Each structure stands twice: as C-alpha cells, then as structure tokens.
Amino acid sequence: MTIRTKILFPFIVFLMVLTGAFIFLIILVGTIGADARKTVLTAEQINSISMRIGLLRQQTSLSLLSFQNTGNDKYLQIIERNSEETNRMLTELKPLIPDRTGKQLLSRFELTFESSILERIKILEAISSGNYADASRRFSIWEVKNDNNYAALLDFMNYNLHSLEQSRAVYDRMLRMIQVSGVIMAAMAAVLIALLYLYLRKVITLPVRELSKAADRMSEGDFVPEFHIKSSDELGSLALKLQAMALNLKKYHAGLKSEVAKKERELKKSREFEAQKDDFMSIASHELKTPVTSLKVYLHILNEEIEKSGHTAYRRHLVKIEDQVGKITRLITGLLDVTRLQAGKMPFEMVPLDLKSIVSERVDVYRKISRHHEFKLNVRLRRKVKGDADRISQVVDNLISNAVKYSPPGSRIIVSVKNGKTSATVGVRDFGIGIGRNHHEKIFNRFYRVTNRNQKTFPGLGIGLYLSRQIIKSHKGDLWVDSEKGKGAAFFFTIPYYHAKMEL
C-alpha cells in the first residue's frame, strides 16, 4: 500500500461514517420527530372537536328543557340542528382516533348518543300525540341516558387529554434524544479524529522520525542504524535504501579513514624527515664554520709570510684558495639562512633604506668582478623603502650573480630601479639562456635546479632564488620572473615605500 492510499483510506472511512451518522440523525428527526408532532397535533384536534361536541350536547340538553317548559318549536329545530352537527363532527372525529381504547370510548359515546336521540324522538312523539304522562316518564329516562352519554363524552375527552400529554412527553423525549445523539455524534467524531491522528502518527510520523534519527546518526559517523520500519510503502522502501546506503557509506568511510591515517603517517614521517634535515643542515653548517675560520686565519698568515719572504709567485695560488674558501663561506651562510628561514628565526632589521645606493653599490661590485659583462644601471627613485639593508643587498647580489652566471660574456645586464604606486620595483635583465615557462615557479623552490641533459650544468645548491623570494616576502614585497627559453631572463622584485607612520 502506498502512503497516499494509507492516508486517503482512513479519511474516506472517516467521512463516510460521519456522513452516515448525520443522515441517520436527519432521518430520525424527520420521521420520528414528525410522527410525534403529528400525534400531538391529532390529539389536539380530537380534543378541540370533542369539546365542541360537549358544547353542542349541553346546548341540546338546555333546548330540550326549554321546549318542555315553553313548547316552542324553535328549540326543537335547534336540537335537530345540533344532532346533525354532532353527527358530522363524529364522522370527522372517527378517522382521527389512533388507538383501540380511544375508538372503544368513542363507540360508547356514539351508542349512548344514538340511544339518547332515540329517547328524545320518543319524547317528541309523545308530546305531539298529547300523551304527556308518557312524555314525562320518557323525559326522566332520557335524562339518565343523556347523563350516560355526557359521562361517555367526558371519559373519551379525559382519555384523549391523557394521550395528548403522553404524545407531548414522547415529543419532548424525541427532542432530548436528538440533542443527546448530536452530542454523541460530536464525541464520535472526536474519537475518530483521535484515532485518525494515532493512525497517521503510526503510519507516517513515527517512521519519518525514525528515518530522520537514522540520518542524524549517520551524519555523526554511526553507519549501522537499525530500522524497525517494516511497512511496504514508500517509507519502508526508503528505510531499506537508507540501510543499504549506510552499509556502503560504512565501507567507504572505513576505507577513507585508513587512507587518511596512512596519509597522516606519511605526512608525519615526511615532516620528521624535514625537521631532521633542517637540524642536520643547521649542525653541519655550524660545524663547517669552525674549520673555515681556521682556514681563513692560516691563509692570512700565509699571505703575510709570502709578503715577507718575497715568494710572490705563490700568491696567485693563495688567491684561488681564498676564492674557494669565500665560496664555501657563502654556501654555508646560504644553508644557514635557509634553515633559519624555515624555522622563522631569520632576524630582519627594518629601517628606512636608500634602495638606489644599495643597488648601485652591488652593480659597482659586479663591474669589478665580472669585467666581461656590460652593466647598465637605470635608476629613477624618489622615495625610501623599508627594509633590512644586508638582506636586500643579498637579494640584489643573488639576482645579478645569476644574470652573470647564465648569460654569455660580452652580453648586457640591465639593472633598473623604478617608482611604483606603493612600492619600488627593482629589475635585473640578462640576455642569456633564459628559463622555460614550466620552470618559472619551480625555480623558487629550495634546492630546485633546472637540469637538462643537453645543457651544460651550472654549479650551485639551488637556494639563491628561494632565499631571495622568502626575504622579499618577509618585506611584504613580491619577486617574480619574466623569461622564455633562449631569450634571456628578467627578474623583478618590489619593496614597499617607507612611511613616517610605519611600524619598523
């Protein structure tokens, strides 16, 4: 059975029961009520006719007495008329009598009436024949008969009044019955509505509530909800589907959970590995610094010894050693910088800076070191920037050294400093081998190096650009590359201007 049927069916039954009861009540009121009313009306009619008969009877008796005293014929005419009138009324009354007792009482009245009329006729005959003694004797008899007749009328009328009262009582009882049955019907309707509510609750509300609870439990991760819904309607099939879904979800969830746990373990491992690597680099670079310190001191001493002894021919070897020691020092410093940046421990001394002098100083240094490149410096800057002089200098140095490293001798290197809206932009452009687009973002990852089998390899650790970008980011600036393979490369970075209100 579908839900629609389950809802419609009891509604139809409910309506039918209610309508049936209503029709029943109407019929009850219409028939029995009308019957009772008719009985009352009839009784009233009977009563009224009987009373008129009674009046006629009295008039007749009086007329007869008057005739006896006066002998006037008009009394006889009245008596005659009254008899006819009474007869007419009796024929009118007879079919109205509803019961046996009433009819018997009426027959008794008719008999006594006819008997008194006969006697009266005999009286009149005696009078007209002049037999007054007989008339007088008959008159006494007629009086008795007339009394009997009158008593019969009274009996009938009493009986009729009694049945009128009874009919009224029946009528009243009917009215009360109708009232009571109205109340009963209302109560029945209330009970039916309550039953209907309980039924709908069982068929719809409770299963829906259970399904909703199950859905809640599922959303909390409990994927084995038990259902008590056994119905064959849509809700029952929904419950079955939900159960199937719960099982699938459970499987899926378990799989996902183990997958997440696995990934977490992997992540933890890789983090631990990263941390170990950083620790190792920190310790290693620190430990490398001590021997480098010694090397530098001994180189210094050797230099002095060579000066003193005049063996200047060895000097060029010493210069080579000094270069290499310098390179090692820079590498160690770079590695330490990476470690410090990773740990967020790199100190920045933020002050108002003259970016022009920092950039031109670096260009001057490279003009001396790399005499084979042609350096061009374009500087248009009016304002100071906010930054750490050593770190900005380190970034400029890194970009120029890359330009020198990746462009052929004799080519130009253009360094520019320009005004922006809220920051200054420094650019370093070379005309060397360039960088393919697929490497543009990767070159800023630490230890990333562009390797190509057909290409000559360039020395380095792959940390310069990583450090530069991190340093510029710490200055709330940006560092990016614009390049195509074989067409040279241009690196740019921005540094926000210094404001007097700025927090340094």
Next chain:
Amino acid sequence: MKPKKKRILVVDDDADILEVLKIILDSAGYSTASAAKGSDVYKKVKSFKPDLILLDVLLSGEDGRVICRNLKKGSGTKHIPVIMLSAHPEASRTINSYKADGFIEKPFDVDPFLDRIAALF
C-alpha cells in the same frame, strides 16, 4: 718607553680555534692566554688580569653568555670588556641581555677582526 702589551684572554672549547686566535693575536702584538671552560675562565681572569676577553657563546659545560653575565656582576671583573664569538648569527641578538660589549660572527676575515679589537684600546 715601549707601551705595555695589552692582554687578551681567549675562551673557546675548540683547540683549533684557540690556536689560530692565539697566532693572529700574538702576531698583532697582544699578550694572550686561553681557557676552554667556565671554571678556567674565572681562575685566568684573576691570575692573568686580561684587558679584553674573547668569549665563545656555545661552550661545553657553562654557556659563554652565563660566564659573561657572571663576569659583569663581579666587582673585580665588570670593567673588563667582553666580546662574544659565535658561528650562529642569531646569537648576536641575545648577547645584549648578558651585558657583553660586542659580537663577532665566525668565520671572520682577519683584518676587520684585528681592526675591531684595536678600536677597543
């Protein structure tokens, strides 16, 4: 009359560093003494009476910064300038609270190093 040689106490737990510092300082005309750990430092300060102390930050045993603070507390030693040495550049940020008079990062170039020391006298 030839001026009296300035006396420098060098403190480091690395014998190689002690050796090279001694070489360059001696050749620059200073009188030097060395110590490898905290307890030695306090003894040497009393016996050698240095004009300057070069103190490594990370020593095995007592930390160089703690030694520095103790020296700056002692009435007989607080007037002696202390320059701290370290291979960790961030150590330079912490030395102020230990009352050190300066900081030199390792590795250093010899000439600027000697200039820095000469400037103290």
